[in-house]
Amino acid sequence: GAGVSQTPSNKVTEKGKYVELRCDPISGHTALYWYRQSLGQGPEFLIYFQGTGAADDSGLPNDRFFAVRPEGSVSTLKIQRTERGDSAVYLCASSLNPQVNTGELFFGEGSRLTVL
Amino acid sequence: DQQVKQNSPSLSVQEGRISILNCDYTNSMFDYFLWYKKYPAEGPTFLISISSIKDKNEDGRFTVFLNKSAKHLSLHIVPSQPGDSAVYFCAASASSGAGSYQLTFGKGTKLSVIP
Numbered sequence: 001g002a003g004v005s006q007t008p009s010n011k012v013t014e015k016g017k018y019v020e021l022r023c024d025p026i027s028g029h030t031a032l033y034w035y036r037q038s039l040g041q042g043p044e045f046l047i048y049f050q051g052t053g054a055a056d057d058s059g060l061p062n063d064r065f066f067a068v069r070p071e072g073s074v075s076t077l078k079i080q081r082t083e084r085g086d087s088a089v090y091l092c093a094s095s096l097n098p099q100v101n102t103g104e105l106f107f108g109e110g111s112r113l114t115v116l
Numbered sequence: 117d118q119q120v121k122q123n124s125p126s127l128s129v130q131e132g133r134i135s136i137l138n139c140d141y142t143n144s145m146f147d148y149f150l151w152y153k154k155y156p157a158e159g160p161t162f163l164i165s166i167s168s169i170k171d172k173n174e175d176g177r178f179t180v181f182l183n184k185s186a187k188h189l190s191l192h193i194v195p196s197q198p199g200d201s202a203v204y205f206c207a208a209s210a211s212s213g214a215g216s217y218q219l220t221f222g223k224g225t226k227l228s229v230i231p
Binding site for chain 2: 004031033035040041042043044045048055056058059091093098099100104105106107108109110
């Protein structure tokens with residue numbers, strides 16, 4: 001497809017398990033972002049990639065969260081030892097230009113994570 | 117500490133009337149503002165934006181107004197249509213540093229347009 005693709009769309013896991021969420025950005029978009037939307041909240045910034053490197057990971061809540069983008073395209077968000085508070089919709093977005101005032105962010109449909 | 121605030125969780129409007137969605141911000145570094153629309157089970161989609169050098173931007177039925185002194189912006193939809201029913205997020209960014217690529221979102225306002 002032409003849009004940002006995220007898999008899985010839904011993931012239910014048990015507390016303490018490991019989870020991976022995948023994002024396939026729009027072809028040619030060098031900038032990739034992960035946001036997290038908890039219930040009743042707006043999306044919150046987690047991490048930004050420019051190419052293969054994480055240019056800013058200041059939004060990751062703790063060291064249980066990690067993200068990679070080894071070839072500058074697909075990205076994987078990894079969550080270790082999941083906790084119930086990690087339950088949220090994880091949104092991925094991509095753009096041609098990282099400056100939000102010059103380029104539109106295109107969001108995927110999100111991966112809904114539920115930790116029991 | 118909410119830097120972008122949308123104080124109305126929901127709004128109901130009759131079809132054909134005007135919808136006004138409000139947003140306040142506290143960070144003086146914000147100089148670019150956006151509205152995103154979100155349908156259930158979909159990602160947010162960009163609707164309209166405004167730079168702090170302007171006080172109004174119009175795109176079809178959608179107009180965004182910015183009052184910098186009050187740190188307030190609003191989205192007007194005229195006339196409202198049932199297909200406009202969605203959650204609307206206000207977002208802000210700064211043109212330098214981390215703010216140039218990070219968006220700070222409000223909690224959203226759920227708009228219901230009644231036929």
